[in-house]
Amino acid sequence: MLLEMFSYSFITRAVVVGSLVSLCASLLGVSLVLKRYSMIGDGLSHVSFGAMSVAAALNVAPLALSVPVVLAAAFLLLRLSESSRIRGDAAIAVISSSALAVGVIVTSLTTGLNTDVCNFMFGSVLAMTDSDVALSVVLSVIVIVVFALFYNKIFAVTFDESFSRATGVRAGLYNTVIALLTAVTIVLGMRIMGALLISSLVIFPALSAMRVCRRFKSVALCAAGLSLCCFLFGMVASYAFETPVGASVVVVDLAVFGLFCFLGRRR
Amino acid sequence: MNLIEIRDLTIGYDGKPVVSGLNFDISEGDYLCILGENGSGKSSLVKAILGLKSAYSGHIHFAQGFSRREIGYMPQKTEVQRDFPAGVFEVVLSGCQGAMGLKPFYGRAEKRRAASAMERLGITEIKNECYRNLSGGQQQRVLLARALCSADRMILLDEPTTALDPPSTAEFYRIIESLNSDDGVTVVMVSHDTAGALENSNRVLHLGGMESMFFGETADYVKTKLGKKFLGGDE
Ligand SMILES: Nc1ncnc2c1ncn2[C@@H]1O[C@H](COP(=O)(O)OP(=O)(O)OP(=O)(O)O)[C@@H](O)[C@H]1O
Ligand SMILES: [Mg+2]
Numbered sequence: 001m002l003l004e005m006f007s008y009s010f011i012t013r014a015v016v017v018g019s020l021v022s023l024c025a026s027l028l029g030v031s032l033v034l035k036r037y038s039m040i041g042d043g044l045s046h047v048s049f050g051a052m053s054v055a056a057a058l059n060v061a062p063l064a065l066s067v068p069v070v071l072a073a074a075f076l077l078l079r080l081s082e083s084s085r086i087r088g089d090a091a092i093a094v095i096s097s098s099a100l101a102v103g104v105i106v107t108s109l110t111t112g113l114n115t116d117v118c119n120f121m122f123g124s125v126l127a128m129t130d131s132d133v134a135l136s137v138v139l140s141v142i143v144i145v146v147f148a149l150f151y152n153k154i155f156a157v158t159f160d161e162s163f164s165r166a167t168g169v170r171a172g173l174y175n176t177v178i179a180l181l182t183a184v185t186i187v188l189g190m191r192i193m194g195a196l197l198i199s200s201l202v203i204f205p206a207l208s209a210m211r212v213c214r215r216f217k218s219v220a221l222c223a224a225g226l227s228l229c230c231f232l233f234g235m236v237a238s239y240a241f242e243t244p245v246g247a248s249v250v251v252v253d254l255a256v257f258g259l260f261c262f263l264g265r266r267r
Numbered sequence: 268m269n270l271i272e273i274r275d276l277t278i279g280y281d282g283k284p285v286v287s288g289l290n291f292d293i294s295e296g297d298y299l300c301i302l303g304e305n306g307s308g309k310s311s312l313v314k315a316i317l318g319l320k321s322a323y324s325g326h327i328h329f330a331q332g333f334s335r336r337e338i339g340y341m342p343q344k345t346e347v348q349r350d351f352p353a354g355v356f357e358v359v360l361s362g363c364q365g366a367m368g369l370k371p372f373y374g375r376a377e378k379r380r381a382a383s384a385m386e387r388l389g390i391t392e393i394k395n396e397c398y399r400n401l402s403g404g405q406q407q408r409v410l411l412a413r414a415l416c417s418a419d420r421m422i423l424l425d426e427p428t429t430a431l432d433p434p435s436t437a438e439f440y441r442i443i444e445s446l447n448s449d450d451g452v453t454v455v456m457v458s459h460d461t462a463g464a465l466e467n468s469n470r471v472l473h474l475g476g477m478e479s480m481f482f483g484e485t486a487d488y489v490k491t492k493l494g495k496k497f498l499g500g501d502e
Contacts, residue, residue: 034351149371156361159351166317166340167365167417210352214397219352 005239013133014125014192014245018231020140021189025198026205026227027147028182030220031158033206040077040179041199043092044186047073049195050099050106052120057110063132066187073099074183078175100195123194123246125238136188143181147220150174155216193246201227204253211257211264230256268295270333270421270453271316276325278308278315284323285311291472291482293421293455298447300464300485301457302497303474309457310343312474313425316455336365339414341407343425343457353398355409359385362416377416384415388442404435411442421453422446428460436463443467461497465489473497 006012025041032040051066058065073095080091107117119127147154156164157171165171182202190198205227206219213219234249241248269292277287285308293299301309314320316327318335329335339362362384363377385391388408393401398409407427414422424443428436444467446452458464465471471488473481479493488494 152361152371152373153364155353155357156364159353159358159361160342162314162319162342163340163413163417164361164364165319166335166338166342167362168336169364210350214352214354214400216351216353216357 001240002236005236010126010128011235011239013128013130015232015235016133017128017136017188018192018235018245018249019228020136021185021192022201022205022227022231023224024140024143024181024185025189025201026223027143027220028178028185029202029206029227030209030216030223031154031178032182033203033210034158035161037081038203039089039092039096039199040074040182041186041202043077043096044070044074044183045190045195045198046096046103047099048187048190049120050101050103053103053107053117056116056120057106062191063135063187067184070183070187071180074179075176078179082172119194120190121194121196122244123190123192123197125192125245127191132188132191139181139184139188143185146177146181150177151217151220154178158216193249194244197246197250200250200253201231204250204257205230208253208257208260211260226256268330269293270295270330272326272328272330273316274326274328276312276315276327277323278311278320279323280311286474289325289474289480293453295453296447296451297470298444298454298468299456299470299472300468301455301472301474302459302461302464307474309474310425313340313423313455313457316423333420337418337420339416339418339422341410341414341422341424341427344430350399354394355390355396355398355401356381356385356394358398358409359412359416362413365417381412381416384412387415387446388412402435403430404432404439407431407435407439408442415446415452419450419452421455424454424456426457426459428458428463436460440464440467465498 032038048066048070051069052062055062055065077091077095111117153169153174156169157174161171186198189201193201205223208226209219209222213222230252231249234252235245237243237252238245238248271293273289273291276289277284279285301312303309311320315322317338317340359381360373360377363373363380367377385394388411390405390408390412393405398406401409411427428439431439440463443454443456447454447467456464465485468485471481471483471485473479473488473493481488481491481493489498
């Protein structure tokens with residue numbers, strides 16, 4: 001069955017992009033979850049949905065419009081949550097629901113809720129092109145290199161941001177880098193996973209890994225491994241049972257989370 | 268020598284001043300205690316000194332040959348740390364980050380520095396423990412070691428003993444006292460434990476509105492009405 005599955009080139013592309021995106025999302029997720037920014041993934045995916053709907057209505061390439069828009073949104077969210085006036089979670093909720101509303105209105109006025117829009121919502125394996133594959137390879141190399149090189153700094157900033165700032169670490173810079181990488185990861189991943197489900201790739205692996213691992217490093221490695229396995233497993237399951245990819249991956253992630261909760265309790 | 272001179276400092280939030288017209292100095296070798304009620308602006312003052320918060324008006328002047336980077340900071344406990352997966356050594360090492368610039372990995376010098384800070388605070392045995400499983404007192408020592416890693420000319424502690432029981436508090440004060448008198452570290456400590464904090468400090472800054480501001484020697488402070496009230500309230 002596996003051979004048969006990989007004989008479809010669109011599935012191979014989806015597997016490559018999906019695996020790389022899962023890897024990136026889980027690494028970034030470790031920092032985001034620990035900083036209580038879990039919902040940033042959700043917010044950005046809704047913004048991305050809005051941007052893609054507008055792109056579809058205007059007939060421009062979806063990535064060309066959504067990448068810059070989502071980058072801008074990530075930057076804005078970060079600024080908003082740093083200023084004390086609006087709390088981070090409220091800022092995310094405001095931006096994500098507004099973007100979703102814009103997307104829905106634009107589509108209903110133009111193309112209507114066709115399959116394209118449905119795919120933005122729930123994901124599809126058909127969407128990946130060769131340029132997406134290239135982009136995701138480049139992106140994942142960047143994320144992994146940045147994460148490895150800045151590992152100690154990301155640890156310091158995540159563990160205690162005000163201390164890091166006080167000692168002269170450029171915390172704002174590292175926050176921005178993480179937010180921007182998250183934005184690109186989300187935009188790439190949501191084509192497969194769907195806007196409603198992509199944030200699970202960011203959150204679940206980190207949460208599961210934190211149940212059993214006690215070190216930042218082992219949490220990061222464990223999350224990356226889990227994320228990859230869950231994605232592949234979910235992908236195969238979705239092929240076997242003909243279920244949507246995004247939802248299948250989330251269900252696998254949830255099952256693993258349950259298992260790790262249990263294991264963590266036992267220890 | 269005055270390491271830091273603060274003149275007419277006003278700080279606040281959203282246009283409303285919290286502390287205004289503040290004047291005081293921190294000299295080399297001082298053990299300065301910052302007292303005041305909840306919300307009187309102690310943590311805000313600490314953040315202003317560290318440059319985490321900008322002042323509305325006034326000056327914070329650093330002596331020549333002394334800079335912000337030479338202040339080791341121990342923050343009031345934050346939420347995030349409670350379930351954070353981190354090893355003790357990792358946490359202490361992260362104190363070295365500030366001095367490292369863009370250098371990605373810790374070298375031998377940083378590791379030696381962290382090890383000696385841990386040695387000084389007697390936490391070498393728990394080096395490989397997980398931070399979140401430590402007791403409150405051990406956690407505070409780890410954070411102090413991290414502060415020492417970042418700088419050892421001056422340390423700025425924001426309510427370090429709030430979560431500690433009396434024996435751990437006494438032990439913690441003993442460590443601070445020895446850092447101050449044996450190693451010549453300038454200590455600035457925010458505290459609610461008036462009696463305990465005054466035992467070792469040589470100077471006091473009391474925040475709390477115009478009428479109840481005090482800066483001066485500890486010996487003088489305990490004689491003022493304000494000092495008597497704060498000490499009396501604790502006993
Ligand atoms: N981020 C903030 N935004 C707005 N106001 C703030 C902020 N942080 C503190 N304040 C206000 O500033 C005042 C001083 O706060 P600060 O934390 O400096 O007090 P504190 O003396 O350290 O109190 P505590 O003893 O409880 O630690 C308080 O009235 C508080 O409401
Ligand atoms: Mg405070």
